[in-house]
Amino acid sequence: MKIEISREIERFGPIKIHGVQKVFELDGGLKNADNDEEYNPIMQRIAYDIQHEIQEQMAIVVPVRNEKIKLIEGVLSGIPHHCQVIIVSNSPREPMDRFKLEKDAIEHIGRFMNRKFLVVHQKDPVLTKAVEASGYKHLLDKKGNIKNGKAEGMILSTMLAYLCGKKYVGFIDSDNYFPGAVLEYVQEYCAGFFLSASPFTMVRISWHSKPKVVESNLFFAKRGRASEHTNRILNRLISYYTGYGTEIIKTGNAGEHALTMEMAMQLDYSSGYSIEPYHYVNVLERYGGILAPPSDKVMKEGVEFFQIESRNPHLHEVKGDQHVKDMSLAAMEVIYHSPICPPALKANILEDVHNRKLLKKEEDIESQLHYYPALYSADFKKFKEELKNEEYAPLFVQDVSKYTPREKDKKLMRDTKAAKIKEIPKEGKLEVK
Numbered sequence: 001m002k003i004e005i006s007r008e009i010e011r012f013g014p015i016k017i018h019g020v021q022k023v024f025e026l027d028g029g030l031k032n033a034d035n036d037e038e039y040n041p042i043m044q045r046i047a048y049d050i051q052h053e054i055q056e057q058m059a060i061v062v063p064v065r066n067e068k069i070k071l072i073e074g075v076l077s078g079i080p081h082h083c084q085v086i087i088v089s090n091s092p093r094e095p096m097d098r099f100k101l102e103k104d105a106i107e108h109i110g111r112f113m114n115r116k117f118l119v120v121h122q123k124d125p126v127l128t129k130a131v132e133a134s135g136y137k138h139l140l141d142k143k144g145n146i147k148n149g150k151a152e153g154m155i156l157s158t159m160l161a162y163l164c165g166k167k168y169v170g171f172i173d174s175d176n177y178f179p180g181a182v183l184e185y186v187q188e189y190c191a192g193f194f195l196s197a198s199p200f201t202m203v204r205i206s207w208h209s210k211p212k213v214v215e216s217n218l219f220f221a222k223r224g225r226a227s228e229h230t231n232r233i234l235n236r237l238i239s240y241y242t243g244y245g246t247e248i249i250k251t252g253n254a255g256e257h258a259l260t261m262e263m264a265m266q267l268d269y270s271s272g273y274s275i276e277p278y279h280y281v282n283v284l285e286r287y288g289g290i291l292a293p294p295s296d297k298v299m300k301e302g303v304e305f306f307q308i309e310s311r312n313p314h315l316h317e318v319k320g321d322q323h324v325k326d327m328s329l330a331a332m333e334v335i336y337h338s339p340i341c342p343p344a345l346k347a348n349i350l351e352d353v354h355n356r357k358l359l360k361k362e363e364d365i366e367s368q369l370h371y372y373p374a375l376y377s378a379d380f381k382k383f384k385e386e387l388k389n390e391e392y393a394p395l396f397v398q399d400v401s402k403y404t405p406r407e408k409d410k411k412l413m414r415d416t417k418a419a420k421i422k423e424i425p426k427e428g429k430l431e432v433k
């Protein structure tokens with residue numbers, strides 16, 4: 001892959017947010033190719049061999065709920081062979097066992113591909129027991145089952161990816177119509193990790209376009225309906241503290257993203273579809289220097305966000321207006337209820353959700369989402385022990401002792417009582433509209 005270096009970088013304490021980077025060539029050739037061109041300071045070449053090395057250390061999580069099996073098969077065919085694929089399904093098991101059908105189909109194509117997929121159901125009682133044993137009970141509902149939601153499936157799969165010894169974890173939605181786009185996203189994850197100088201890195205895909213049929217013609221829309229608003233509000237949050245307007249964030253809702261395992265372990269998460277915007281909010285909360293930081297190592301090494309613009313269009317299942325509205329409201333909620341959200345921005349958000357009729361005029365944004373403390377508070381040895389008889393246990397590595405839970409880590413950073421606000425920002429600094 002050949003990719004431009006980031007033109008703009010927004011710096012926020014030790015956090016670097018790179019502006020969107022364009023891919024110029026999908027195939028960058030081999031590391032020591034005979035025809036290697038001269039060094040070009042504004043382009044980066046990520047050779048095949050390097051992509052391959054990173055992919056061997058990467059788990060790709062595919063969350064599934066009620067998707068067409070043909071779509072899932074297409075997605076799996078696009079994931080590079082050496083990535084460990086983890087499929088976490090929350091499809092219904094009654095009256096017909098949809099998960100059984102999915103697993104059967106996945107194992108069948110796995111035979112042709114000669115690869116072992118790790119396939120689990122989000123509500124599997126054995127996994128539930130393992131989560132309980134790990135002490136990470138936040139994921140469980142009142143009945144003791146793992147909660148519904150895309151984020152909840154992603155958190156669970158991150159725990160499994162860690163047991164598989166992976167250094168990187170990436171996410172690809174299972175309703176993508178183009179296997180070629182899936183392959184490209186994974187290559188872009190690798191490119192971001194290759195370019196990063198920090199072990200705490202996140203790579204987010206900014207789709208080139210989303211094709212739609214408008215008046216019988218194909219129209220390639222640049223952004224999704226929710227992202228436009230999420231990006232604007234996240235950028236205002238940054239502007240408020242830096243005092244400079246910015247448009248750096250273009251991937252506020254990026255479902256397609258990947259993290260180094262070190263990063264994945266250091267973040268608090270939020271539920272459902274709010275997880276992606278909350279990545280930005282939480283990194284600013286934890287490491288932006290506004291609240292007392294929970295890890296000196298992260299403060300020293302820094303956090304890097306890469307936003308890479310894919311070449312393939314993104315075509316996925318359309319799930320309706322209400323779904324987009326719910327997703328957008330959830331994104332607004334995590335910003336609105338963040339301890340670092342200044343009053344002036346709160347007023348902005350409220351006005352925006354009323355104007356867009358996501359809420360009625362008199363309604364406030366209630367706190368309806370769940371929050372999950374960073375995963376390093378889980379006991380992975382106990383988690384693994386409970387899963388030792390599962391068919392996928394041979395995929396796990398021996399030593400999972402890197403993260404040892406400490407009582408004080410079990411708190412959410414966004415818990416305002418726990419978070420010490422060093423400096424209360426003055427109002428009125430916010431750049432509005």
Ligand code: GDD
Binds near residue numbers: 066173224253276327
């Ligand atoms: N395991 C699991 N559990 N998977 C789920 C669940 C769940 O409860 N709910 C949804 N999924 C899966 C879906 O099957 C799909 O593969 C993926 O998660 C995304 O869900 P969609 O419902 O298709 O979301 P979307 O396409 O509208 O939105 C996507 O793109 C947004 C950016 O535009 C998501 O990735 C959003 O998170 C993202 O913000």
